[in-house]
Amino acid sequence: MSIKEKDSLYIANTYARFPIELKSGKGSLVTDTDGKEYIDMATGIAVNTFGFCDSEWANAVTEQLNSLQHTSNLYYSEPCVKLAEMLCVRTGMKKVFFSNSGAEANECAIKVARKYAAEKKGADYNKIITLKNSFHGRTITTLAATGQDVFHKDFLPLTDGFVYCEANNCEELEKLVSDNKVAAIMFECVQGEGGVMPLSQEFVSEIFSLADKYDIITIADEVQIGNGRSGKLYGYMNFGVKPDIFSTAKGLAGGLPLGATVFGEKVENVLKAGDHGSTFGGNPVASAGAVNILSRIDDKLLDGVCKKSEYIINKLKNAKGVKSVSGMGLMLGIETEKDAGEVIAECRENGVLVIKAKNKVRLLPALNIPFELLEKAVNVIIDACK
Numbered sequence: 001m002s003i004k005e006k007d008s009l010y011i012a013n014t015y016a017r018f019p020i021e022l023k024s025g026k027g028s029l030v031t032d033t034d035g036k037e038y039i040d041m042a043t044g045i046a047v048n049t050f051g052f053c054d055s056e057w058a059n060a061v062t063e064q065l066n067s068l069q070h071t072s073n074l075y076y077s078e079p080c081v082k083l084a085e086m087l088c089v090r091t092g093m094k095k096v097f098f099s100n101s102g103a104e105a106n107e108c109a110i111k112v113a114r115k116y117a118a119e120k121k122g123a124d125y126n127k128i129i130t131l132k133n134s135f136h137g138r139t140i141t142t143l144a145a146t147g148q149d150v151f152h153k154d155f156l157p158l159t160d161g162f163v164y165c166e167a168n169n170c171e172e173l174e175k176l177v178s179d180n181k182v183a184a185i186m187f188e189c190v191q192g193e194g195g196v197m198p199l200s201q202e203f204v205s206e207i208f209s210l211a212d213k214y215d216i217i218t219i220a221d222e223v224q225i226g227n228g229r230s231g232k233l234y235g236y237m238n239f240g241v242k243p244d245i246f247s248t249a250k251g252l253a254g255g256l257p258l259g260a261t262v263f264g265e266k267v268e269n270v271l272k273a274g275d276h277g278s279t280f281g282g283n284p285v286a287s288a289g290a291v292n293i294l295s296r297i298d299d300k301l302l303d304g305v306c307k308k309s310e311y312i313i314n315k316l317k318n319a320k321g322v323k324s325v326s327g328m329g330l331m332l333g334i335e336t337e338k339d340a341g342e343v344i345a346e347c348r349e350n351g352v353l354v355i356k357a358k359n360k361v362r363l364l365p366a367l368n369i370p371f372e373l374l375e376k377a378v379n380v381i382i383d384a385c386k
C-alpha cells in the first residue's frame with residue numbers, strides 16, 4: 001500500500017491533503033518523494049519561520065535534545081525561563097504561561113480574562129466578545145470563540161458566553177460592550193483563516209478605548225500574524241496598542257509545538273498555583289528552538305519582511321486575474337478571478353507551494369526567503385492567476 005492509501009486507512013479523515021508527499025527540505029526549498037522541488041510559500045501554515053531545517057535552529061534544538069528532552073514543570077528549567085524573559089523584555093509584558101498550540105494559548109487567555117473579571121467585577125462579567133469571521137482554534141471553547149458558524153454546527157453545545165461583533169464595526173462593538181457584562185475582547189489584528197483581512201486602525205483603537213473605559217481585558221490572538229510575520233515582532237505593534245494578554249504559537253518555535261500566553265501588568269498575577277497547567281508546556285527542546293527563532297527576529301529581518309511584502313504586493317496588485325491583495329507583511333491573501341483552488345494547483349504543478357484562506361490564495365513564506373526564490377515564486381503565481 002502507498003503512504004496515501006495507508007493515510008486514508010489509518011488517519012482520521014479531517015484533512016484534505018494536497019496530492020504530494022514531502023520528503024526533505026532546506027530553507028525555502030522542499031522536495032517531494034518523486035524528486036520534484038518546490039519553492040515553499042506556506043511554511044507549514046506560518047510555522048517554519050526560517051524555512052525547513054534551518055541549520056542554526058536545528059543546532060540549537062539538537063543541542064538541547066542531547067542534554068534534556070523533557071523535565072516536566074515540577075523542576076526549574078533554563079530554556080523556558082530564557083524564552084519567557086525574552087518575550088517579556090521585547091514586548092514590555094510581565095509573565096508567560098507555556099502550552100503546546102495556538103488553541104491552548106487562547107484557552108489560557110480566556111481563563112485568565114474570566115478569572116480577572118470575576119474577581120474584580122463579579123462572576124456574571126464573563127462574556128467574551130470575539131469577531132465574526134475570526135479563528136481561534138478547535139477545542140470546544142476556542143471553537144466558541146471562533147466567530148464562524150460553519151465550525152460550530154456539528155459540535156454543539158459549545159462553551160457559553162461568547163458574543164460576536166462584525167470586524168471593523170465600531171458601532172456594533174460599542175453596543176455589545178454596553179449590552180453585555182463583558183470580561184474580554186479578543187481579536188486577530190489580521191484575520192488569517194477568515195481570509196487574510198487586517199482590522200482597521202479605527203476599530204483597533206475603539207477596542208482599546210472601550211476596554212479602558214469599562215475595564216475589559218484585551219486579548220490579541222497573535223498565533224498566525226505574530227513572531228515577525230507582520231513586519232513587527234507582534235502584529236498589534238502595527239496599531240500602536242498594547243493588549244493585556246497576547247497568545248502566540250505557530251512560528252514561535254520555528255517548527256516545534258509550542259504555545260505561549262503572555263500577560264501584561266493588569267493580569268500578571270491572576271493565575272495562582274494549581275489554576276492551570278500543561279505537561280509539555282515550556283518543553284526544553286521546543287523552548288530552545290523558540291529562543292533561537294526569537295533572537296533572530298531583529299530589526300534587519302523585520303525590515304526585510306516589509307521590503308519583501310511590498311515587492312509581492314506591487315507585483316501582484318496589478319497582475320492579470322488578480323482582483324485584490326490583502327494582509328500585512330508576509331501574510332498575504334490574493335483574491336483571484338479564477339477559483340483559488342485552481343490557482344493553487346497550477347502553482348504546485350509549476351513548483352510553488354501556496355495555500356488557501358476562504359476564497360483567497362494565501363502566502364506565508366519564510367521570513368528569510370531569499371529574494372531570488374521569492375521573485376521566481378511570484379512569477380509562477382502571476383502566471384497561474386492569468
Ligand SMILES: Cc1ncc(COP(=O)(O)O)c(C=O)c1O
Nearest residue numbers: 101102103135136137192223224
Ligand atoms: C489566529 C489563530 N488562532 C489560533 C489558531 C489555532 O492554533 P493551533 O492549530 O496551533 O491550535 C490558529 C490556527 O490556524 C490561528 O490562525
